Amino acid sequence: AQHFIAATACQEPDYGWMIRHYCLKQFQLSMEGIGQRLWCDWDETVGTYGELTNCTVLIAERLDCYWPNRQVDEFFVAVHRQYFRNCSPSGRALHDPPNAVLCPFILLPVLVTLLMTALVVWRSKRSEGIV
C-alpha cells in the first residue's frame, strides 16, 4: 500500500479491492498460524483481529476515505462469516455466568437469611418460656 499514492477522493470499489488484497491476506496467514481450533479463543485472535482493523484504517487514510464505511461493513461481515461462524458471540468481555448458575447463587443466601431470621425469632420466643 506504500507505493500507491492517493490522488483523488475515495473510490469505494478500489478501497474494497485494496483491503481484500492486502489486509485480508495478512489476516489469513496469521489465522492459519493460530490454527482453526483456536479461532474462537478471543485471547488468541484479538491481536490479529486488531491488526486487520488497523490495516483497513490505514488504507482508508491513504485513499482519503472515511472509516468505517459500507465496504468495511461488508468486508468484516464476510470475515466473520468465514472465521467466526461457530463461535459463541458473547465469550469476550467479562460477563455473568448463565442464569442456571446465577439464580441458585442468589436464591440460596436469601433463603438462608429467611431461615436464620425465623430461627432467631423462634429461639427468642422460646427463651422467654413462651411457645
Place this chain on the structure above:
Amino acid sequence: MRKTTQNCFLLIILLIRIVPSLSSTVNYTDPTLEPVVTENSVIRQKIIDSQFKCYERMNRAPPYKKKGLFCNRTWDGWLCWDDTPAGRITAQNCPDYFPDFDPTERASKYCDETGNWFRHPESNRTWSNYTLCNSFTSEKLKMAFILYYMAIVGHALSITSLLISLAIFFYFKSLSCQRITLHKNLFFSYVLNSMFTIAHLIAVVPNPGLVKRDPASCKVLQFFHQYMLGCNYFWMLCEGIYLHTLIVVAVFAEEQRLHWYYLLGWGFPLVPASIHAVARARYFNDNCWMSVDTHLLYIVHGPVMAALLVNFFFLLNIVRVLVTKLRDTHRAESNMYMKAVRATLILVPLLGIQFVIIPWRPENRLAGEIYDYIMHILMHYQGLLVATIFCFFNGEVQGALKRQWTQYKTQWGQRRREHCSTRSTSYTATSISEVPVYLYHHDSNNEQLNGRYAEDSELVALKSGETST
C-alpha cells in the same frame, strides 16, 4: 440510569443504585474533558471488542423483513446500529470507552427518507450524534465531586457521633439494658461500615493506578466492605426482631438471651459475603471487584433486601399493636394515628426502610439531581441520624448526662434490675411519642423517685388492654 426490564430483580437492580457500597449513579473517576484519541490500548481493546460483537450480531441477526426503505445495519466506529426504517432517529446509550462519556446519556443516528444514514453536511461522511455523551460532563463531574465529598463528610460525622454515643452508653452503666446492648452492637457495626466505606472512597475510587494493578488487598477490602454492609442491615434486623419480641410476642417479660442476636448480627453476614467472594473470583474477576455491572452483587444485596422486607413487616406489626393498644385507651382518633405515624417515622431510619420505599431515580435531570442529593444524605448521614435520635435525643441519656455520675452510681445497684424492663418501655415511649400517662411513665424525674407503682400499672394496662385506675 440503566433501564433493565426483563429481569426478575428489576426492583432490586434499581435499589442497587442506592446502596452505599457502590459508586452510585455517577462516576467518580478523574476526567479529561476532551475525547481522548484512541491511542490508549485499554480503550482500543474495548472498542475492538465492541466491533467484534457488532459484526457477530450483524451476521446472526435475521434480515430486515418490514416493507419500505431502511438503512442497513452498520458499525460506526464506536457503536453498533441495527436496520432502521427510513425517516427515523434511532438512539442508544453512550459507550463508556472514554472517561468523560456518560453511559446514561443517549447517542443518536438519523436514517433519512432515502434509506441512507445521515451524512454530516461539512465532511459528507456518515455521522452519528455523540454530542450529548460529553456535553454535560463538566457539570455532572462537579456534582459528582460534591456528592463524593458529601459522602466522606457524612461518614466521618457518623463515625464521630456514633463513637460519642458508644462512649456514653459504655460510661453510664445505669443505662445498660438489653436494648442498649443491641444499640451498642448496631452502632459499632455502623462505625465499622463507615470506616470501610471511607477507606474504599479514599484509597480505591480515585486511584486508577491501584485498580489497574489489582492487588489482592483491594479485593480483601471489598470483601470486608460487603461483610460490614451485611452486618449493618442484619443488626437493624436484630433490633426489629428484639422490638417485635418485646412488644408483640412477650410483652415486657423477663430478659431474652442475646446469643442468637449476636449470631445473626455478626456471624451470619459472613455467609453471603463469602459466597459473593467465591462467585466473583470464579465468574467475574474484574480489577478490585469494583464493577457494579454484575448480577453477582445480588448475592449480598438479596439477603439485605430480604432482611429489610422482614424488618418492614415486623415494623408494621409493631405499629399495629401499638395503635391497637392506644385505641383501647379511648383517646381521640387523630391523636392516636398521629402518634403512630410519628412512631413509624422515627423507627424508619433505625430499620433502614427508606431503601425499600424510594427506589426509583427520576428521569428528569433536575429531579434526578435532587434525588441524588437526598439519597446521599439519607445513606451517608444515617449513622449520625441514628446516633442523634437514639442517644442524644433520648430523655434518659440527657438526664444521665445532666446529673452527676456519682449520683447514678449509688442508685445503680438498686435501680438496675427494677428498671430494666420498664426502661425498655420508656425507651420505646420516648422514641415514639407522648403517650397517655397512665399507660407509660416517661417523665425522667419519676425514675428518681420510687418507680415501682409505674411498673405495675404499665404491665397491667398492656397485658389486659384495659386502662389502669
